[in-house]
Amino acid sequence: MRHWLLRAIGPVLGLALAVGPAAAADYPSDTIHMIVPWKAGGGTDRLGRGIAEAMEAVSGATIVVDNVDGAGGITGSLKVARSKPDGYTVLMNGTSDMTAAMTFQKVPVSLDDFKYVGGFFTSPTWILSHKDRGIDSLEALIAKAKAEPGTVTIGTAGPAGAQMLMAAAIKGYLDLDVRIVPFSGGADLTKALLGNQVDAGIIHAPVMLPEVKEGLIKVIGTGRPLTRLAYEPLRGTPTLKDNGIPVEIGITRGVFVPKGTPDAVVQKLAAILEKATESDKFKAFAVSFGFEPDWIPGPEFEAPIRGELKTFQEIKQKYLQ
Amino acid sequence: MERPARRDLVTAVALAALGAFVIWKSRAAADVAFVDAGGVTPGTLPTIYAVILVVLSALLGWQALRGRIAGKAAAFRFPPLVWARILGTLALLIAYAVLLPSLPFWLLTFVFLAGLFLLYGHRRPLAMLATAVLGTAGLELVFIYLLGLPI
Amino acid sequence: MWQLLSGFASVLEPFHFLMLTIGAALGILVGALPGLSSPMAIIVLLPITYGMEPLPALLMMVGVYVGTKLGGSFSAILLRTPGTPAAACTALDGYPMAQKGEAARALGLATIGSALGGTIGWIIAVAFLPLIAAVAVNSGNADIALIGTAGLVMVSAFVRGSTLKGLIGVVIGLLIGTVGLDPITASERFTFGSFYLTEGIPFGAALIGFFGIAVVLADMELIGLRQELVAKAVNMKMPSFREVVRGRWAILIGSLYGTGVGAVPGVGAEGATWLAYATVRNKSKDRAEFGKGHPEGVLAPESCNNAVTGGTMLPMLTLGIPGDGSTAIMLGALVLHGVEPGVLLMRDHADLAWGILAGLFVATIMSFVIGWSLVRAFVYVLTKDRSWLFPFVLVLAVLGAFASSNAMFPVFVAIGCGVLGFVLERLGFPIVTTVLGLILGPIIEYNARVALAISGGDWGTFIDAPHRIVAVALIVLLLGWEIRQAFRASHEARAPAAAQT
Numbered sequence: 001m002r003h004w005l006l007r008a009i010g011p012v013l014g015l016a017l018a019v020g021p022a023a024a025a026d027y028p029s030d031t032i033h034m035i036v037p038w039k040a041g042g043g044t045d046r047l048g049r050g051i052a053e054a055m056e057a058v059s060g061a062t063i064v065v066d067n068v069d070g071a072g073g074i075t076g077s078l079k080v081a082r083s084k085p086d087g088y089t090v091l092m093n094g095t096s097d098m099t100a101a102m103t104f105q106k107v108p109v110s111l112d113d114f115k116y117v118g119g120f121f122t123s124p125t126w127i128l129s130h131k132d133r134g135i136d137s138l139e140a141l142i143a144k145a146k147a148e149p150g151t152v153t154i155g156t157a158g159p160a161g162a163q164m165l166m167a168a169a170i171k172g173y174l175d176l177d178v179r180i181v182p183f184s185g186g187a188d189l190t191k192a193l194l195g196n197q198v199d200a201g202i203i204h205a206p207v208m209l210p211e212v213k214e215g216l217i218k219v220i221g222t223g224r225p226l227t228r229l230a231y232e233p234l235r236g237t238p239t240l241k242d243n244g245i246p247v248e249i250g251i252t253r254g255v256f257v258p259k260g261t262p263d264a265v266v267q268k269l270a271a272i273l274e275k276a277t278e279s280d281k282f283k284a285f286a287v288s289f290g291f292e293p294d295w296i297p298g299p300e301f302e303a304p305i306r307g308e309l310k311t312f313q314e315i316k317q318k319y320l321q
Numbered sequence: 322m323e324r325p326a327r328r329d330l331v332t333a334v335a336l337a338a339l340g341a342f343v344i345w346k347s348r349a350a351a352d353v354a355f356v357d358a359g360g361v362t363p364g365t366l367p368t369i370y371a372v373i374l375v376v377l378s379a380l381l382g383w384q385a386l387r388g389r390i391a392g393k394a395a396a397f398r399f400p401p402l403v404w405a406r407i408l409g410t411l412a413l414l415i416a417y418a419v420l421l422p423s424l425p426f427w428l429l430t431f432v433f434l435a436g437l438f439l440l441y442g443h444r445r446p447l448a449m450l451a452t453a454v455l456g457t458a459g460l461e462l463v464f465i466y467l468l469g470l471p472i
Numbered sequence: 473m474w475q476l477l478s479g480f481a482s483v484l485e486p487f488h489f490l491m492l493t494i495g496a497a498l499g500i501l502v503g504a505l506p507g508l509s510s511p512m513a514i515i516v517l518l519p520i521t522y523g524m525e526p527l528p529a530l531l532m533m534v535g536v537y538v539g540t541k542l543g544g545s546f547s548a549i550l551l552r553t554p555g556t557p558a559a560a561c562t563a564l565d566g567y568p569m570a571q572k573g574e575a576a577r578a579l580g581l582a583t584i585g586s587a588l589g590g591t592i593g594w595i596i597a598v599a600f601l602p603l604i605a606a607v608a609v610n611s612g613n614a615d616i617a618l619i620g621t622a623g624l625v626m627v628s629a630f631v632r633g634s635t636l637k638g639l640i641g642v643v644i645g646l647l648i649g650t651v652g653l654d655p656i657t658a659s660e661r662f663t664f665g666s667f668y669l670t671e672g673i674p675f676g677a678a679l680i681g682f683f684g685i686a687v688v689l690a691d692m693e694l695i696g697l698r699q700e701l702v703a704k705a706v707n708m709k710m711p712s713f714r715e716v717v718r719g720r721w722a723i724l725i726g727s728l729y730g731t732g733v734g735a736v737p738g739v740g741a742e743g744a745t746w747l748a749y750a751t752v753r754n755k756s757k758d759r760a761e762f763g764k765g766h767p768e769g770v771l772a773p774e775s776c777n778n779a780v781t782g783g784t785m786l787p788m789l790t791l792g793i794p795g796d797g798s799t800a801i802m803l804g805a806l807v808l809h810g811v812e813p814g815v816l817l818m819r820d821h822a823d824l825a826w827g828i829l830a831g832l833f834v835a836t837i838m839s840f841v842i843g844w845s846l847v848r849a850f851v852y853v854l855t856k857d858r859s860w861l862f863p864f865v866l867v868l869a870v871l872g873a874f875a876s877s878n879a880m881f882p883v884f885v886a887i888g889c890g891v892l893g894f895v896l897e898r899l900g901f902p903i904v905t906t907v908l909g910l911i912l913g914p915i916i917e918y919n920a921r922v923a924l925a926i927s928g929g930d931w932g933t934f935i936d937a938p939h940r941i942v943a944v945a946l947i948v949l950l951l952g953w954e955i956r957q958a959f960r961a962s963h964e965a966r967a968p969a970a971a972q973t
Contacts, residue, residue: 033471040515041800046807053522053808066471067515068878070671071653075879078667104658108667153926160658181925182656184918187800191737191793194815195609197926210792210814288810332899336640343647346662361924363654363661366917367647374643381636396898403693410689411891414866418883421870434863441695441859456864464871468516472874 027268028061033089034255037076039069043186043207047121047253048092050285054276061272065092072101072160074109077256081113085260087269090117094204094251095305096125096162096312103312104160111305115261117270119254119296120277121286124224125166126205126237127154128217130196138221138243141200142174149177155198157186162249163202165315166223169240169247172319193217204251205229206290223249228294230287247311252294254301270298326385328396333382336374343371409440426465426472431457476598479826483834488528492831495532496839499539500846503546506553506684506865507872509676510540511797518805526809526824530802531831534785537798538590538835541741541778542843545582549770550575550854552691553684553865557676558741558777560683560907561749565762565769572765575851580710581770583843585723588716589775590836592727593734593782598829601786604735608787611736614923614933618943619739619747620916625950626750627905634900635957641901645909648673655918656925668881677873677882678889678910682903684869685890688862690897695859710847715767722752722768726775734783737795738919741780742911745773778836785832789825790818 036048045067052063068076073093080091091114101107129135135144145152154170156163159182167180183189186203193201193208200220206229211217213231222237229235240247255273257266276282277295286293347364399407417433434453443449464470482488495517502513514533521529544559549566562582569578597604624642631638651662652672663669716723726748733744752772753762762769784795792813794800803813811821818825854861873886893903920934927933935941 039797039800040511041794041797041802041804046804049518049804049808053519064469064471066878070877070879071667075668075671075877079879105653105660105670150928153928159656160653179925179928181922182658183922184655187737187794188922191609191611191787191791192613194791194793195612197612208814210812210816214816216815285808285810288812289807328899336644339647343662360929361921363657363659367650367661370643370646370650374640374647377636377640377643381640384636399693406692406695407689407894410692410862410866411887414685414870414887418870418880418887421874421883422880430867433867437863437866438859441862443859452860456867460867460871464875468512468875470871470875471878472871 025264027087027265028059028272030088031062031064032087034063034065035068035076035080035089035091036065037068037070037073037079037091037093040067043204044073044092044094044097044253047289050282050289051092051120051253051255051273051276054279054282054285055272057281058275058279059272071105071107072158073097074101074105074107078107078109080256081109081258083258085258085262087257087261087265089258090269091256092253093256094253095119095301096249096251096308099305099309099312100160100162100165102309103165103316111309113259114256115259115266116298116302116305117255117257117266118273118277118298119252119301120273120282120293121253121289121291122228122250122294122296123205123252123291124222124226124239124250125162125202126219126223126226127166127200127202127221128193128208128212129200129220130193131216131218132196133199135199135220136218138238138240141220142170142176142243144199145176145178150179152176152178153181153198153200154178155181155183155189155192155201157183157189157201157203157207159184162251162312163204164320165312166202166240166247166249168319169245169249169315172315173245173247174243209290223247228291230290230292247315252296252301254296266298323388325396326388329385330382333378333385337378337382340371340374340378343367343374347371406440410437413437413440421472427457427461430460475822475826476830478823479828479830480834482527482823482827483531483830488531488827488831489834491524491528491532492535492835493838493842495535495537496539496835497535497842499536499541500543500546500839500843501539502536503540503543503555503559504850505543505868505872506547506551506555507680507868507870508875509556509797509872510537511801512875513540514798514801514805518801518808521805522808526806526811527827527831529805529809530824530828531835533798533802533805534828534831535835535838537802538778538781538832539839539842541590541781542583542586542774542839544777545586545770545774546579546843546850547854549578549582550850551861551865552687553869554679557679558745558780559773560679560742561745561773562770563683564749564773564904565764565766568763568765569767569770570855574709574765575855576847577709577711577767578765578770579847579850580844581715581719581767582774583840583847584711584716585719585726585771585774586778586843587836587840588723589727589730590778590781590839591833592724592775593731593779594829594833594836595782596727596731596779597735597782597786601790604731604783604786605790607732608735608737608791608793611738612923613738613919613926614940615943616736616738617916617920617923618934618940618947619733619736620743620912620919622943622947622950623743623747623750624908624912624916625947625954626747626754627908627954631902631905635954637899637901638905641896641903641905642909644896644901645906645911646913647909648678648906649910649913650917655914656921671881672914673889673910674876674882674885675910676876677885679907680869680873681886681889682893682907684865684872685886686893686897686903688865689890689894691858691862695862710844711767719768719771721755722771723775725752725755726772727779730776730779731783734780734795735786737784737787737793739915740796741777741784743915744780745776746908746911748772748776781832781836785829788813789828791815792817 038044083089156167189201277293347368438449502508513536544556545562548554548559548563552567554560566578729748733739784799787793788799806813873882
C-alpha cells in the first residue's frame with residue numbers, strides 16, 4: 001500500500017534533508033519499483049512479474065512492476081541507470097538483450113553504469129522449425145543451406161537482438177547463403193513458425209515449449225546446452241558448438257541497480273532475490289515456464305557479460321556490415 | 322494575392338522543402354543491407370513519400386497561384402484574447418510537463434488546473450479553488466494511489 | 473457445443489459474474505477517460521488477480537477489454553477526444569451529432585453498435601472457430617501489407633473539402649511514421665542523434681496529441697461564448713429501434729471487418745475501424761452527410777471495434793498469439809496463473825478457454841446494459857462548459873501520454889502533435905488523414921519488407937495466392953475510382969472557384 005502522505009511530503013523534505021546511510025539499515029522500507037524495459041505481456045515481463053511476486057512473498061516488501069519499453073530495452077535501462085541509487089528503483093532485464101541492444105545501437109548507457117545484484121533464470125536461445133518442413137536438426141538445416149543456396153529462411157525474434165546475432169553467427173561462421181528474416185518480435189515470429197512460413201526461427205527458450213511438447217514444432221538446435229530444460233527428451237539437443245559454430249548464446253534474466261547504490265543495500269536486495277529464486281512458489285512458476293530457476297550471485301552474474309558484449313560486437317562487425 | 326491563396330502558397334513551399342530535405346537525408350541514410358528485401362532499403366519508402374509530397378505540394382502551390390483555394394481554411398484569425406488563451410495554455414502545458422519529474426504531482430496539477438481556470442476567464446475564486454482542489458485530489462487518488470503511476 | 477454451455481454456466485456463477493461486471497464497468501470508465509487505455513487498466517488489475525483462480529481473473533480482464541471499446545467512444549463523441557485509439561473514428565460523426573444537440577442519440581447509437589458488433593463478432597468467432605484460427609495462422613505478412621494498403625487507398629473517404637490536402641495529410645502521416653529505427657535493419661532514420669527518437673513517434677501519444685490537445689487548442693475560441701452554454705437544449709432522446717434497423721448494414725459491415733481484421737494479428741482495432749467507416753461511407757447514398765453526423769458513421773466504427781474483440785480472442789486462445797496489447801497482457805496473466813497459452817490451451821484447459829469465450833459474450837451484454845444506463849449521466853457531465861472540462865482533458869492527456877510507456881518523452885510528443893494538429897487543421901488539412909498515415913504506414917512497410925525478405929526479394933509474393941490477387945485488384949480499382957472522383961470534384965469546383973476570384 002502507498003503511504004499517501006509520504007509521497008507528498010517526502011520529495012519536498014527530501015530536497016532539504018539528504019537521506020544518508022541510515023537507509024541501508026531498514027531497507028526495504030518503501031515500495032520498490034522494478035522496471036521491466038519491455039512491453040507488458042512479453043516473456044521478460046512475465047518472468048519479472050513472477051519474480052516480483054516471489055520477492056514480495058519472502059520479504060514483505062511491496063514491489064511494483066513498471067513497464068518502460070523502448071529501444072530494445074535500453075529506454076528502461078537508461079531510466080534506472082539515471083535514477084536515485086537508493087535501491088528502490090531496480091532494473092530487471094536479460095543479459096544478452098542488453099548486450100545485443102548495445103551492440104546494435106549507440107546508446108547513452110553502458111554496462112559500467114550498473115551494479116549487478118544477481119541472476120535468477122537462465123535459458124539458452126534455441127532454433128525451431130515446423131514439423132512439416134522436414135528439417136530435423138541444425139545439421140540438416142546447414143546441409144539444406146549448402147545444397148540450395150539462397151533459399152533457406154531463418155527468422156529471428158527481432159531485428160537487433162541476440163537472436164539476430166545468433167542467425168548472423170550461423171550464417172557467418174559457416175559461410176552459408178541463407179536469408180535472415182527479422183520479425184518485429186517474438187509474437188510475429190511465433191505466428192510465422194506456426195504457419196510454417198519460414199524454414200527455421202530463432203527465439204529465446206522456452207518460448208513455444210507447449211507446441212514443442214506436442215510435436216508441432218521441433219527444436220533443431222540450441223545456443224547453449226538444454227540440460228536444465230523442464231522437458232527431458234530435449235536435453236541432449238545439439239548446440240551451435242556441436243555444429244561448428246564457436247559461439248554460445250543464451251539469456252540470463254537478472255536484477256540490476258544504478259552503480260551508485262550502496263553495497264549494503266545491494267547485499268540486502270541480493271539476499272531477497274536469492275530467497276525468492278529458491279522459493280517453492282517461484283520454482284513451480286519457473287518450471288511451468290520451462291526451466292528450473294538458477295540463482296547466480298552478483299559477481300558471477302556480472303563476470304561473463306563484458307565478454308559477451310565483445311563477442312556480439314565481433315559477430316556484428318564480421319557478418320552484419 | 323488573396324490571403325488564403327498566399328497561405329496555401331507558403332504552405333506548399335514549406336512542404337516541398339520538407340520533402341526535399343527528406344530525400345536528401347534518405348540518401349545519406351546508412352544502408353545496412355544484410356537482409357535481401359527486394360532492393361528496398363531504409364531510405365526507399367521515405368524517398369517515395371517525399372517525392373509524392375513534393376509533387377503534391379507543387380500542385381498545391383500552382384493552384385494557389387491560380388487563385389483556386391483548396392479546401393476551406395479558417396486559418397489563424399483569432400481575437401487577441403483567444404490567442405492569449407491558446408499560447409497561455411501551451412506555455413502552462415509545457416511547464417507542467419517539464420516540471421513533473423521534479424516536483425510533486427499534486428502541487429503541479431493544482432497550480433496547472435487553477436492557472437487554466439484563471440486563463441479561461443473564471444472569476445469566482447471559491448468555485449475555482451474548490452474544483453481545482455477536488456480535481457487534484459481525485460486525480461491523485463486515481464492515478465498515483467490506485468494506479469501507482471511512477472510520475 | 474457442450475463446452476460452450478458449460479462455459480456459460482461457469483461465467484454465471486456469482487463471483488465470476490461479479491468480476492466480469494466490475495471489469496465491464498471499470499472498462500467503460502477507463503475507456504471514457506481520454507488518455508487511459510485498456511492495456512493500462514488490465515496491467516494494473518493484474519496483481520489484484522494473483523490470489524484468484526484463472527477464470528475470474530481473466531473474466532475481469534475481458535470485462536475491462538470490452539468495456540473500454542465502448543467507453544472510448546463516449547469521450548470521442550462528447551469531447552472529440554477519443555478515450556481510446558480505437559474510438560478515434562467514432563468522433564468523425566459522433567461529435568457533430570453531439571454538437572447538433574443529439575448527444576444522447578449518438579451515445580446510444582455507439583452503445584447499440586458496440587453491443588451488436590460485439591455479439592455478431594462473437595457469433596462468427598465461435599461458429600467459425602477453426603476457420604478463424606486457420607486465417608490467423610496462415611495469414612502472411614504480405615496479406616497484412618495488402619490490407620494496410622487498401623486502407624490507405626480508401627483515404628479519400630475521409631477527406632472533406634480538398635482531396636489534394638487530404639492526400640498531403642496522409643503523406644505527412646506516412647513520413648512521421650518513418651521516424652525511428654528501421655523495422656528490418658534497425659538503422660536510424662531521422663533521429664537526429666536523439667536517443668529517444670529511436671523508438672519512433674509513439675503512436676498512442678501522437679493520437680492523444682492530434683485528437684486531444686489539438687482539439688483543445690482549436691476549440692479555444694468557443695470558450696465563453698454565451699451561445700455555447702445555452703446551446704441547443706441537450707436532447708436526451710435515445711435512438712429508436714427503427715433507426716437501428718435502418719443502420720443494419722453499417723453494423724454488419726463493421727462487424728465483419730472487425731472480426732476479420734481482429735483475427736489477423738498485426739492490424740488492430742485502430743486500423744479496422746477506419747476501413748469499416750470508409751467502406752460504409754463509400755456505399756452510402758448520403759455520402760455527403762458523413763462527417764456531419766450520420767448515424768451510420770457512428771454505428772460502423774463502433775460495431776467494428778467491438779467485433780474486433782471476438783477476432784482477437786480467437787488467436788489468443790487457440791494459438792497463444794496476441795492480437796493487440798490487451799490480449800498480450802491477458803496471455804501473460806494466464807502464464808502467471810500457471811496456465812500455458814499456446815496451441816494446446818483449448819484442449820488442455822477447455823473449461824477455462826470456453827469460460828473466457830462465454831465471458832466475452834456476457835461482457836458485451838453487460839457493457840451494453842451498464843453503458844445504456846450511463847448515457848444520460850455522461851451527457852450531463854461532459855456537456856458542461858468547456859472552460860471547466862478542458863483543463864481536465866489536458867491533465868488526462870499528459871497522464872495518458874506518460875502512462876503509455878511510463879516516460880516523459882511521449883508527453884512531449886503529444887504536445888508537439890497537438891500543436892502540429894492544430895496548425896494543420898487551421899490550414900485546411902484534415903488531420904484524420906495524417907493519423908491514418910501514421911497508423912498504417914509502419915504496418916504496411918514492416919509487413920511488406922518482411923514478406924519480401926521471406927520471398928528473397930520476389931515481388932510476386934504479393935500475388936501468389938488467389939486472395940492476394942483479389943486484394944491487389946481491389947486496390948487498383950479503388951485507386952482508379954478515387955482518381956476519377958478527384959477529377960470530377962475539381963471540375964465541379966471550377967465553377968464556384970471562378971466566382972471566388
